[in-house]
Amino acid sequence: xxAKVKTVHRTPSTFLERLYVPSVLKGLGITxxxxxxxxxxxxxxxxxxxxxxxxRGAPVLVKDDEGRPKCVACSLCEYVCPPKAIYIVxxxxxxxxxxxxxxxxxxxxxxxxxxxxxxLCEEACPEEAIFMSKEYALWGASRAELIHDKxxxxxxxxxxxxxxxxxxxx
Amino acid sequence: xxxxxxxxxxxxxxxxxxxxxxxxxxxxxxxxxxxxxxxxCYHPSMSPAGNCRICxxxxxxxxxxxxxxxxxxxxxxxxxxxxDLAHEARADTMQMLLVNHPxxxxxxxxxxxxxxxxxxxxxxxxxxxxxTPKTKLPKNQPFGEQIVYDAERCIKCTLCVRFCExxxxxxxxxxxxxxDHEQVIMTSAGEFTxxxxxxxxxxxxxxxxxSRDFRFRSRLWFMDFVPSVCTGCARGCNxxxxxxxxxxxxxxxxxxxxVNQWWMCDAGRLGYKHANSATRLGVPAVRDAxxxxxxxxxxxxIQAASAALAEHRHEERPGHVLLDGGxxxxxxxxxxxxxxxLGGEARFAAHVGDDGDEFLVVNEKGxxxxxxxxxxxxxxxxxxxxxxxxxxxxxxxxxxxxxxAASGAVVAFVTDASHVPDxxxxxxxxxxxxxxxxxxxxxxxxxQRLLGTGEAGPSAVQPFQAVAQEILLDLDAGHDxxxxxxxxxxxxxxxxxxxxxxxxxxxxxxxxxx
Numbered sequence: 001x002x003a004k005v006k007t008v009h010r011t012p013s014t015f016l017e018r019l020y021v022p023s024v025l026k027g028l029g030i031t032x033x034x035x036x037x038x039x040x041x042x043x044x045x046x047x048x049x050x051x052x053x054x055x056r057g058a059p060v061l062v063k064d065d066e067g068r069p070k071c072v073a074c075s076l077c078e079y080v081c082p083p084k085a086i087y088i089v090x091x092x093x094x095x096x097x098x099x100x101x102x103x104x105x106x107x108x109x110x111x112x113x114x115x116x117x118x119x120l121c122e123e124a125c126p127e128e129a130i131f132m133s134k135e136y137a138l139w140g141a142s143r144a145e146l147i148h149d150k151x152x153x154x155x156x157x158x159x160x161x162x163x164x165x166x167x168x169x170x
Numbered sequence: 171x172x173x174x175x176x177x178x179x180x181x182x183x184x185x186x187x188x189x190x191x192x193x194x195x196x197x198x199x200x201x202x203x204x205x206x207x208x209x210x211c212y213h214p215s216m217s218p219a220g221n222c223r224i225c226x227x228x229x230x231x232x233x234x235x236x237x238x239x240x241x242x243x244x245x246x247x248x249x250x251x252x253x254d255l256a257h258e259a260r261a262d263t264m265q266m267l268l269v270n271h272p273x274x275x276x277x278x279x280x281x282x283x284x285x286x287x288x289x290x291x292x293x294x295x296x297x298x299x300x301x302t303p304k305t306k307l308p309k310n311q312p313f314g315e316q317i318v319y320d321a322e323r324c325i326k327c328t329l330c331v332r333f334c335e336x337x338x339x340x341x342x343x344x345x346x347x348x349x350d351h352e353q354v355i356m357t358s359a360g361e362f363t364x365x366x367x368x369x370x371x372x373x374x375x376x377x378x379x380x381s382r383d384f385r386f387r388s389r390l391w392f393m394d395f396v397p398s399v400c401t402g403c404a405r406g407c408n409x410x411x412x413x414x415x416x417x418x419x420x421x422x423x424x425x426x427x428x429v430n431q432w433w434m435c436d437a438g439r440l441g442y443k444h445a446n447s448a449t450r451l452g453v454p455a456v457r458d459a460x461x462x463x464x465x466x467x468x469x470x471x472i473q474a475a476s477a478a479l480a481e482h483r484h485e486e487r488p489g490h491v492l493l494d495g496g497x498x499x500x501x502x503x504x505x506x507x508x509x510x511x512l513g514g515e516a517r518f519a520a521h522v523g524d525d526g527d528e529f530l531v532v533n534e535k536g537x538x539x540x541x542x543x544x545x546x547x548x549x550x551x552x553x554x555x556x557x558x559x560x561x562x563x564x565x566x567x568x569x570x571x572x573x574x575a576a577s578g579a580v581v582a583f584v585t586d587a588s589h590v591p592d593x594x595x596x597x598x599x600x601x602x603x604x605x606x607x608x609x610x611x612x613x614x615x616x617x618q619r620l621l622g623t624g625e626a627g628p629s630a631v632q633p634f635q636a637v638a639q640e641i642l643l644d645l646d647a648g649h650d651x652x653x654x655x656x657x658x659x660x661x662x663x664x665x666x667x668x669x670x671x672x673x674x675x676x677x678x679x680x681x682x683x684x
Binding site: 079 | 392
């Protein structure tokens, strides 16, 4: 044993300390005092943090200014997705207002349990149809609820004005 | 090297002299020697049209580039396919072709195998120099029942028109309108009279002609492609099978000058549907005491099948094995051994049609009927001869319901669960043509390789050869189990098969074209 060892002498607790009651009361006192001071924490989920531009939240599908779905089911996001979270089944669109576009997704699922929020789907999309939203609070009561289907994705995405208008007038 | 120093005429391409035959064009000589010359409207089977202009090459000593597809070779001719002038000419041609092209690659089914896309990537600038709006033309036009035409994507190469003129001689298509509005039109009343119409979908270098059957089904880059053989009839057209997630999605012809050249018929191309049937048998099934089916593992099913067959043999009922005419030589060989152990013989049944023509389709529909005959298998033609212990069925038309019911078989290997007759007690899943490996003999006595893909069919299907030999071991402990390589060695030397046209020994497909 070297000379650097320092022996610490523990003071034995007093009777009051061993009772714990004064300590508990002291703690409650601090809590009580804080109730009348300025709040420093955010009251989630009533209050939500406004995330910065460029934040990558849940990927969503958007509609154009006229409320038409933009996705043409080209499957490039499905191809590029590193964790294979995206699953698409293409179909021929029978909507007369979009007959010229010919193609759209019959099924578009994003498995949010797999998604790693990398944003490659947004980057790969040639139609500006898929975006990383600012939605960061994702929860579900079952696994199935966290597989976002086409309707959920369009609901989350809403209408996004501007951007390319490849199919305008078509 | 110059032309005069060689006894046969030569043409110089990129500084190297290559011999040519009279009538050769520059593009033929170049392609024959593996020199890449881009092309859209050129196809080796048809007369050159010379309208796409992408095959332009520099002619040494001439200020103007020339198209390689129409330029006849002559002694002393020297061309460069890779010079600055050639590249410039092609890049300008690409600009021209893209003036009215909609560039809707995300939608277009051709994306991934589109020559316009490929050459755009190689030669294009990524920026259009024209600012005029693109011409609007009809899209989604039906050409017959199976083909969809998109006039906007069309680059007017006329390959489809020439196919209907020169190959099928049916003249259903023609060019209509002029200039920017030029498009392919149907001259017949909206229907093809040829049975080879869907070849124009493969011919089309862009996505102007797409197949209604494959339209929007899957992106090409997700699919698995294997070089195989069409089993629609005994011609055995060489094909590429494309599959994804348990489904066969597409058959496309593969070049083989000795069998099908570049083509295949529409019926063969669409004859894969049984492989995607909703009632495919995916796992073995055994009938319990009450006669109801229950799923079983392969071990349990093999045990049950051995017991059922031993009983069958004991009762001295017909011990034949009745095979589908599309079964491979390996399967027939093992079936013959199994039948011998049961005191019977291997037989086959195959549909014979009446729609054969002088081009590709033949009346004999059993893809391996010739192989079965070469192995000495008897052909079952009617229900009276159908008695058997084991059935092996891929296609309903080869072993129809009356034969199945009359067979009295106790064990069946079936692709589709609905093909199991009432007498059967143990049913094993049998792979479709897209899942099995083996040799087939076509109508001309040519042995060709059927190759399966793991992307097609149910995942747990074991080959017939393996399962049948397990059963054989149970029936006859002395059976010498052969793997596919050992089977192939025996097949190549077997009487009746040895003198057929076999490809070189390898586990690779018969012939793979570029």
